[in-house]
Amino acid sequence: MIGMTELNRLFAQLREASPVGYTAGLHIRFAAPLVYQSTYDPKWLEHYTSNAYALRDPMIAWGLSCEGQTRWSEIDLPDPFGIWRQAAEFGLNYGMAVSCGPVQSRSIVGCSRTDREFTDAEMAKIALVVRTLHEVSEPQTDLTQAQIQALRCIAGGDRHAAAAARLGISESALKARLVSARERLMARTTSEAIQKAKEIKLL
CATH class of the missing domain: 1.10.10.10 (Winged helix-like DNA-binding domain superfamily/Winged helix DNA-binding domain)
Structure with a gap:
């Protein structure tokens, strides 16, 4: 059985590929992920959480309705709360999202950098890591x-x-x-x- 060591190895790969950080919610069920990890600036995370942006985030809305990978700049959804603009104030200028798995157990990961858009090759590599994370973190359905x-x-x-x-x-x-x-x-x-x-x- 795959354990926390393998998860940590995969999260380390995400960390290396995301210069400004990432947020990963794996197997989102009943509006909460079974596995959650984020390396974004704690000040941004506090701001995001205190404003309940998870319920208003265009990236999460995209991830719940689509599977695949995309750049944040390519998500054509309303952002009435200005989350993209506020994220940029914390250095999250460019980003990408990956979404995979059935809607009742969806995994959504956002990665960011401050200097430029992610290339297609970088996105493909990150998407592979995310899909692997989704697979290895599949919750057990039985215990002794x-x-x-x-x-x-x-x-x-x-x-x-x-x-x-x-x-x-x-x-x-x-x-x-x-x-x-x-x-x-x-x-x-x-x-x-x-x-x-x-x-x-x-x-």
């Missing part, structure tokens, strides 16, 4: 009963010792079940694993 029980105990508020006692196993065995569940769900923390398990109806 032992993993589900361990997550359910923690989700219910039990601490490790109490959860282990409830399940009749050692605390180290419980932790091993939680670690394996996190790896299977590609989650960095147990809380994230619980959330992902809920989203795919395993809890």
Whole structure:
């Protein structure tokens, strides 16, 4: 099974190809991605988030309605909130978007640079990385009963010792079940694993 190491390797390739940064939302379901990462200027991210621009962003609207890759300058959609102009004030002068996967589990990635448009070759290379990210981050649709029980105990508020006692196993065995569940769900923390398990109806 592909794990976080492979995801991190692919994200590193995106970082190298995006001089001003990127934002990746993989497997967007119920308006939230199962995997999210961004390397944009934190000030821009704070501004973007505080203004709820994800709901108004022409790039995301394009990504939800189209598959493929395009330059930001080629997205012919209204931008009544001036998001493109504001992004440029933070150095995001040029960019591209990649969208792939079924609409009920869509991955959308935006990459930016400050100096020039992305070339066709650069876009093709980035699109390949994004499609690979989409494939390797495909969420597992099953966990073992032992993993589900361990997550359910923690989700219910039990601490490790109490959860282990409830399940009749050692605390180290419980932790091993939680670690394996996190790896299977590609989650960095147990809380994230619980959330992902809920989203795919395993809890």
